[in-house]
Amino acid sequence: MTPDAGVGDWSTSDPTHKPRSIDPVDMEGASEWGKAPESGRGRASYHPGMARTSDLPDHVRAIVDEIETEIGDVPRQAETLIEGAGRHAGNGRVEAAVHEILVEIGEDPERQGLQGTPERVHRMYTELTAGYHVDPERLINGAIFDVGYSEMVVVKDIPFYSLCEHHLLPFFGQAAVAYIPRGRVIGLSKIPRIVEMYSRRLQVQERLTQQIAEFLSERLEPQGVGVVLEATHLCAVMRGVRKPGTIMTTSAVLGLFRTRDRTRAEFFAHLARPSSGA
């Protein structure tokens, strides 16, 4: 494992997901879908192959706004949300493709239960990938504060839902995010939104973990960042190994979390402790 890989100490009980070092080539190649916007550098740039963010259908726009804005803020396109009701960025190609899948698997796309399925699947995928359209500047907006605090900040039990890019099946679980500030802290409510911005995309768990860590590292320039994700992958539990309960754990540690054993141990001790109310 290279020292700058930013991912380490991850393990799994799933024999199909043997612990291994992250191959940077693999990380790049793992995201061929329309040329992924980043190679793990934490950038949240828009997806070039996608509909422009201004053309988003309303239900996706609403999700993006929810991730970007604080309660009480005025969403970016409140006016278009009203005026543009029914607007849909689709051209029917996804619907046609889903229709084709239904035929290919031997189904009758015209039977009652399936008639609306192509359209529903299209809507669903645009919602589940709305994270491509979140503007990180708006998400962060005004929520980074100069504070002289320099102890570890830990936010854990953050639920997330993502789509495995190899099978387009969900993987989901909980994230724990920690950092040690260097004079700057971020509003706590922003951390789950950062997780959501990256999880509402086609992902591999390793890259998702690293992107969250690198985003915080770039924006806060903290003394260190640690991120741990635990997830169940439906592609593993529904097919192949069929081992319900298999959980994959990934971690990314930067700065002091990487270089100082004591810091890493403190982080993992936080994770081992049951949450209050649990």
Ligand SMILES: [Zn+2]
């Ligand atoms: Zn998969």
